[in-house]
Amino acid sequence: MESIxxxxxxxxxxxxxxxxxxxxxxxxxxxxxxxxxxxxxxxFILLNRFHQIKGWSVGEMxxxxxxxxxxxxxxxxxxxxxxxxxxxxxxxxxDRVLVRPLSPLxxxxxxxxxxxxxxxxxxxxxxxxxxxxxxxxxxTFYKVLLFPVIVTGGVLIAGGIRxxxxxxxxxxxxxxxxxxTVIFSSKEFINYPVDIYNVGMQFFLTxxxxxxxxxxxxxxxxxxxxxxxxxxxxxxxxxxIVGIIVITVSIFSWKAGVNHYQSTGS
Amino acid sequence: MNPKLFIKFVSVSFxxxxxxRFDCFVGIVNGFLYVFIFTSxxxxxxxxxxxxxxxxxxxxxxxxxxxxxxxxxxxxxxxDSIIYRKVMxxxxxxxxxxxxxxxxxxxxxxxxxxxxxxxARTVPIxxxxxxxxxxxxxxxxxxxxxxxxxxxxxxxxxxxxNFIAGLLAFWFIEIFPFLLFKYAFYTFFxxxxxxxxxxxxxxxxxxxxLPFQYMLYYPTTILIGRASLVEAQSIIIAQLIWIVIMxxxxxxMWGAGKKKLIIQGG
Numbered sequence: 177m178e179s180i181x182x183x184x185x186x187x188x189x190x191x192x193x194x195x196x197x198x199x200x201x202x203x204x205x206x207x208x209x210x211x212x213x214x215x216x217x218x219x220f221i222l223l224n225r226f227h228q229i230k231g232w233s234v235g236e237m238x239x240x241x242x243x244x245x246x247x248x249x250x251x252x253x254x255x256x257x258x259x260x261x262x263x264x265x266x267x268x269x270x271d272r273v274l275v276r277p278l279s280p281l282x283x284x285x286x287x288x289x290x291x292x293x294x295x296x297x298x299x300x301x302x303x304x305x306x307x308x309x310x311x312x313x314x315x316t317f318y319k320v321l322l323f324p325v326i327v328t329g330g331v332l333i334a335g336g337i338r339x340x341x342x343x344x345x346x347x348x349x350x351x352x353x354x355x356x357t358v359i360f361s362s363k364e365f366i367n368y369p370v371d372i373y374n375v376g377m378q379f380f381l382t383x384x385x386x387x388x389x390x391x392x393x394x395x396x397x398x399x400x401x402x403x404x405x406x407x408x409x410x411x412x413x414x415x416x417i418v419g420i421i422v423i424t425v426s427i428f429s430w431k432a433g434v435n436h437y438q439s440t441g442s
Numbered sequence: 443m444n445p446k447l448f449i450k451f452v453s454v455s456f457x458x459x460x461x462x463r464f465d466c467f468v469g470i471v472n473g474f475l476y477v478f479i480f481t482s483x484x485x486x487x488x489x490x491x492x493x494x495x496x497x498x499x500x501x502x503x504x505x506x507x508x509x510x511x512x513x514x515x516x517x518x519x520x521x522d523s524i525i526y527r528k529v530m531x532x533x534x535x536x537x538x539x540x541x542x543x544x545x546x547x548x549x550x551x552x553x554x555x556x557x558x559x560x561x562a563r564t565v566p567i568x569x570x571x572x573x574x575x576x577x578x579x580x581x582x583x584x585x586x587x588x589x590x591x592x593x594x595x596x597x598x599x600x601x602x603x604n605f606i607a608g609l610l611a612f613w614f615i616e617i618f619p620f621l622l623f624k625y626a627f628y629t630f631f632x633x634x635x636x637x638x639x640x641x642x643x644x645x646x647x648x649x650x651x652l653p654f655q656y657m658l659y660y661p662t663t664i665l666i667g668r669a670s671l672v673e674a675q676s677i678i679i680a681q682l683i684w685i686v687i688m689x690x691x692x693x694x695m696w697g698a699g700k701k702k703l704i705i706q707g708g
Contacts, residue, residue, distance in 0.1 A: 200616050207619035207626075214626035218636050225496070225640055226487045353465040357472040364479050372486035377478070 179278055186286040194289050201291055208295035215367070216241070232369045235310025236399055242303030243391035244366055247330030249296025255335040256290035259359060261342035262351050270437070280434055281339075281427070311399055319398055325416055330390040332419030336426035337387070343426070346433030366391050382411070386422065389415045447542065448550050455554025459562075466562045473516045473567045480508040480635065481575055497639045503666065506577040507637055511662045513568050514593065515634050518600045518657070519559040520552040522624070525608030526617050529703070538700065545605065545692060552601050580667040588674045592661040595681035599657050602688040603628065609692075612699035627652070633659025653684045 195201060219241075223234045232240070257264075261284065264270045273283045308315065341358045345351045362385070365373075370381050370392040381388040389411075395401070397412040459466075488494075488501045499507065525548065528534040537544050571577065607624045611617045629635060631654035638649055638659050649655055660677045663669040669677060 200619075204616075204619045207622040211622050211626040214630040217630055221636055221640055221642065221645075222483075222487065224642060226490065228490065229483070230486050230490070348464070350462075351464075353462075353468040353472070357468050357475070361472050361475055364476065368479070368483055368486075373478075373482045377482075 179282070182278060183282055183286045186283070187289065190287060190289040194291050204291060205295045205298075208292050209298065212245075212295070212299050219367070230369055230372050233311065235307055235312065236395070236401075237369070238303050239307030239311045239313065239399060240369060240391045240395050241367070242300050242307050243326065243330065243395060244363070245296050245300035245303055246327045247334055247390045248363065249293045249300055250327065250331045251334040251338065252290045252296065253293040254285060254331070255338045257284050257288040258338045258342040259355060262345035262349065262355070265345050265437075266349055274434075274437075281430060313398055314400070322394075322397070326394040329394075329415035329417075329419035332423045333386060333390055333415070336419070336422035336424075337385070339423070339426040340429050343430045343433035346437050362387065386418050389418045448546060451547060451550030452554040452557065455551045456558050457554075459555060459558035469559070469563045470566050473512065473563050474570065477509050477512050477567060477571055480512070481505050484508055497637075498668070499637070499639065502576050502578050503668070504637075505575055506579065506666050507662060507668075509568070509571045509575060509577060510579070510665055511634055511637075511658050513564045513571075514596070514658055514662055514665075516567065517556060517560040517564045517593075518597055519563070520555050520601070520604060522604040522607060522621055523617075524548065524551060525605070526611040529611040534703070538703075545696065548605060548608075549598075549601055552604070556597070579665065584671060585664065585667065585674075588671060588678070589661060589665045592664050592674065592678055592681060595678060595685060596657045596661045598685055599653055599681065599688060600628075602685070602692055603653070603657070605692050606688070606695060609695045609699050612703050628654055628657070631655060632657045633662070637663075653688060656681045656684050 219237065220234075223229070223237065228234075229237065264273070264284070270280075273280050276283065307313070313319070338359055341351070341355050344354060348354075365381060366387050370378055370388045373381070378388070382393075393411045394413075394415050396409075484504045485501065488496065488504070494500055496504075525534070528537065537547070540547070603624065607617070607620055610620050614620070631649055631652050633655055638646070638655055641649060656677070660669070660681070664674045664677065
């Protein structure tokens with residue numbers, strides 16, 4: 177209990193630090209929104225010309241995007257420090273974390289608050305509204321109930337992947353480019369419905385690097401598209417389970433990393 | 443700036459890149475990931491229609507465009523936060539007392555960086571793509587020569603864009619949001635993902651007012667044979683006009699920035 181209080185204090189401090197420059201904060205949010213607007217704009221140009229992508233209409237694509245925006249928004253909030261984790265190792269800052277009587281993972285996670293989450297939530301909510309409207313989603317009781325569960329599952333998947341790739345730094349020290357590719361570039365895969373890729377890639381994004389569970393599979397359920405995907409319909413409900421598996425595996429690899437860790441001595 | 447010194451700076455910057463060999467391998471994977479995503483996307487879009495040509499592009503032509511525009515873009519890789527870091531750590535002061543032009547020194551640093559990425563990433567990605575995808579490049583000596591001129595002009599424009607964005611560090615403490623804006627505009631308006639031919643009519647006047655299409659879109663259309671050699675001439679003239687315009691902006695900003703420069707002690 178006592179440690180939870182300390183985590184919350186850490187969290188509050190980092191939040192205060194970020195809010196210190198209010199204009200810069202708002203400007204940053206605006207820049208992120210512009211970035212996504214650009215990405216979205218290109219998608220609209222394509223859909224305007226081609227009407228749909230493999231049977232996914234504009235509304236359905238927007239809904240796909242909203243699930244992704246929510247999942248990555250909350251992932252950024254919680255797991256943001258892991259993006260630059262290798263710097264903590266290289267600078268020797270991680271040594272400080274180890275000597276404190278708190279879980280190293282907890283300290284790392286609560287040491288940074290990422291403002292981009294606000295931007296993601298704006299995008300996610302807007303996309304959810306338009307996606308529901310033009311994707312003709314009938315919001316039944318179960319769908320409303322399941323939505324946060326699916327988003328949580330997505331956060332566990334995306335966060336677990338971040339944790340795992342951050343843990344690589346325990347062995348390799350600097351791993352910035354790997355982190356960039358695995359965390360940011362790979363997101364690009366699920367900007368589009370996963371069934372546009374060849375079977376091998378679909379298999380990869382389902383079973384090996386399971387980001388298809390963040391939006392593609394659960395979207396089938398919300399959009400009542402059951403049976404149109406390549407694989408078994410049961411996968412539509414797989415997100416929470418896959419999330420738990422990914423986060424468990426990643427915590428184990430993190431712990432293995434901490435045990436293996438030898439300070440750089442800097 | 444004397445050419446010998448320029449080449450010296452280029453080679454130092456090139457060698458700095460060579461030290462990160464693992465990063466380079468990941469960089470190839472990262473570039474190929476984008477090639478894979480966008481070729482899959484175009485194939486999916488085209489497969490929905492019986493017509494084989496859209497906005498003047500056959501499937502082979504659009505796949506070729508997607509691969510080569512990415513190849514050009516990767517060749518243009520440079521570190522856009524060099525100036526920002528120099529302002530932050532105060533080493534910009536050293537640049538001010540040097541007898542060489544800051545712009546050309548910055549250019550040399552970028553060229554070294556980009557040459558490395560061209561050899562270590564662009565070349566392997568293009569070779570792999572030639573084997574994996576159905577692509578068509580017209581091999582005419584004259585065309586290739588004209589392309590190289592247009593490619594270099596595009597490169598200078600990208601350098602100038604980054605220089606302008608970097609100089610903002612003289613006025614603002616935080617420039618990351620500006621870099622994000624720049625990235626968003628560059629990605630959208632340069633044709634780096636969707637060629638300008640697919641843009642709706644109402645966007646074309648805006649595209650034509652901005653320099654971005656001369657960075658990636660036009661050089662690529664020359665390479666893939668979409669622009670005739672006569673058209674290529676007017677493309678290169680337009681590129682030169684933009685180099686002059688942006689050059690004036692660069693030197694005005696540099697002049698004003700030098701006076702404004704505030705260095706945080708440190």
